[in-house]
Amino acid sequence: MNDREKLLEKYAAKVYKNRKDHILQLAEGDEDPSIAANTRTIPGVMTARGCCYAGCKGVVVGPLKDVCVITHGPVGCGFYSWGTRRNKARPDEHAEKNFLPYCFSTDMQESDIVFGGEKKLEKAIEEAMQLFSPACIMICSTCPIGLIGDDVQAVAQRTEEKYGIKAIGYSCEGYKGVSQSAGHHIANNGLMRYVIGTGDKAPAKTFSVNILGEYNIGGDGWEEERILKRCGIEVVTMFTGDASYAALKSAHLAQLNLVMCHRSINYIAEMMKTKYGTDWLKVNFVGVGATCQSLREIAAYFNDAALSARVEEVIADELSAICGDMEYYKSRLAGKTAGIFSGGSRSHHYQTLLRDLGMNTVIAGYEFAHRDDYEGRGVIPQIKEDADSKNIETITVERDLEQYRAFYSEDELAALCAEIEIDTYAGMICDMDAGDVIVDDYNALETDELIRTVKPDIFFSGIKDKFSVQKAGVSSRQIHSYDYSGPYSGFRGAVNFGRDVTMSLFCNAWSYVTPPWKHEPTLVGSYGGR
Amino acid sequence: MSENLVNLNVNPCKMCMPMGAATALYGIRGCMSILHGSQGCATYIRRHMATHFNEPIDIASSSLTEQGTVFGGEANLLKGISNLIKLYRPEVIGVCTTCLAETIGEDVGAIIGKFHEQNPGLDVKIIRVASPGYGGTQNEGFFAALRAVAGQVEPDREPNGKINIVTPMVSPADMRWLKAFLGGMGLDAIFLPDLSDNLDGVTEKTYQRLKTGGTSLGEISKMAGAKLTVEFSEHAKPDESPAVFLHETYGVPFVRLPLPMGVRGMDSFVEVLRRHGGTVSHDLIKERGRYLDAMVDGHKYCAKARAAVFGDPDFVTAAVRLCCENGIVPVIAATGSVCPTLKAAVREEMDACAEISFVENTRILEDCDFDAIEKYCAELGVNLLIGSSDSRRISRKLGIPLIRCAFPIHDHVGGQRVRTLGFEGSLNILDQAANAMLDRTEARFRGDLYDRFYKGDAAFGEEGIG
Structure with missing residues (x-):
């Protein structure tokens, strides 16, 4: 019985039938392995998934530091998404406003549910204007809002008229879609429709990029920005780590989009390509080798000899600064195995960093990914749209005749595509090996089984798994928040990661798990007179 | 005039009912809970409890989708209960509602009845808890679950002397x-x-x-x-x-x-x-004596404290009294719950304590947020925060030390080990209060003393003695 079969063995017929397509064990010579993803979670299985609101407010729009994000609904959801992701930001120079330490909620009560909450929301906005006078307000809806018929878009429009600021209403009720993914999409739509393209702050440098799907967890984005700046490349804005409404407005003036987290932001990458002609490049700054490769691909895209030379100089310099540390950590970690369940590309990204350290990833998966995150974008035409995805609006954008400026003609782009992959992503599976287990929408039971059967040396996922994994005697690191550490990306981040993994695996506490009296023989006697 | 903004809650001093309900159910043997609603509720609550308790937290969800909200969530809840039983074999299941289930008017009692009909002979007790997120805070949710458990078990009325x-x-x-x-x-x-x-x-x-x-x-x-x-x-x-x-x-x-x-x-x-038949041991008498001894030792430092106490109403009430007993002036007593009885419970005592130390203003806040607490901390010269770690932002901003002793504690480890009850627990708080004041004195004594008494004093001239 292989590991996959062991995982599925516990399930009764109905659950088995559902889960078997979400669990994959790669086999030698397996052409085009396929996995089911982005379908409804089975009730009662203890999924790791969150909701639509979490994807919209918690992930995508929450990190915007100059935006007053008001959670419209009862108090819990606002509270639970208050400062819980470690999307770090520093207030912009000259701008005093940084709303990240705040949670704003309309704190709806029973009477608001019965009689409607629009008036309360409008008054809350009035209070927010008096207190904080933000340049932009975003309203994120929780479950009851859609049901009681509050029209947050209309409130947003009235807010714009009344105060002359930008206001966006998101109908990101928790029950929409099947996971956080629906909320990412809704947030992407709002940013595309109302924010991107409304600014005119042109980048100052010759080469400029946006980093999409980088939420600056533990400062990852800053490390990436540092490296890019050294190479002479300007980062116009991140989406949305350490980002602001003010900066997002001019995102369309960057020449190239770099995509880190494919799942949460690919909609914007695609729409910006159509509307503004901006190409996107799937990059990975997690891992030393991956960072070097991404930098070289960016240089290849811009096709500029001086830039390429500069990139090589930076790579050489950065590598010489970290190689001693990395060699040491590799000497401690080589041959160890890992399981990873992270965000919407990161289970893929971290495999390259682990490889740098001589470690093998034997389990990987996602909570909320779609098939293209696993199998690559080539699979998209085969994905059948179901009722849940149809409920999430897909917006169509058209070429903006004034602002469209493609960096390359179609022929030039085709030629370049022979060299680097542009506007596409090959997915995680192609970088994994025979025997590896891939699980989509994993749950608590499967986590326990994987720990028991595959026995990885370390497990990277979130806090909901951390303590049970540790109690099962396996090291664990939170790969959504880094256990308050970071950054883990780029060159310096790789060293931090090596240090943290080494510290976790070699912590003395593990050696005391078995008490001494368990080693002592139960019978003590003498043999042969000795 | 209200103490808070009426419509905008800025930095909530409360969570929602399902959080409390799920926590309470963790105190029942062999129990697992399932939240009837969208899966985010369970995930958020698991995440927050795990961070505070540093423990694995398992709360299932009926994972309602748009279809469930339109056509009712019965099928999802039935499946959820059934899977929970098959996969984890709990002896007791707590079914807690959420905003979503209550807004669409789910009849959870009837669904549980149907489950039993479809699965006769299953040895699982299913308890329903009405816990809409808009119905109150985690405190009300906690009691709602306890009340539901007490009300839904088969009673054994045989006198047992317990x-x-x-x-x-x-x-x-x-x-x-x-x-x-x-x-x-x-x-x-x-x-x-x-x-x-x-x-x-x-x-x-x-x-x-x-x-x-x-x-x-x-x-x-x-x-x-x-x-x-x-x-x-x-x-x-x-x-x-x-x-x-x-x-x-x-x-x-x-x-x-x-x-x-x-x-x-x-x-x-x-x-x-x-x-009711309890024996007071020598050890207990000694412990009380030791506590009083420590109170006397610490009171001179505690007396400098002007505290803001916040959290669930019963914690706030008890902690305010603890403060008053040792001269810590509780200038703010605040809860995020709607709790009209809080004022009566602490007003008199707070006033009396304040009077001794020439403190003129104190505030009792119910249904309040941290924005209001922050405002009054600045206004009333608070120099000690007692409560959850959600006040850490105030602590940093205003430079006020924080004693973390209430749920949730999200920025430190050890939430599960915090001691507040009994003489030992009380002393844990008192010692921290006294030491916070000592640290402050240690760091600022010369500056404070000099500025207050000698700076600009004619005897020392314009430049002072420095």
């Missing part, structure tokens, strides 16, 4: 103390709930998802035959109170006491137990 102990949310370490304390007084008690093991586990050879600690339903059914209920809540409304329920339904006499913090909190608790 004492029921009903607590609001207290830490597992405090719960362990409470259990040992009752045992030390020679009393047999039933604890509703008992979070001591399930939310503060050990490292074991094999990890078990289904927790083995907590009070069993068998024990809980005996609450109907107990000789007394002690409920540590002055603020739970009668219809939320398990003590009132047990009294009205089964005639079990009850007393409602403040949480056993500080001298008076402990004395009144000990006195009740003594009257």
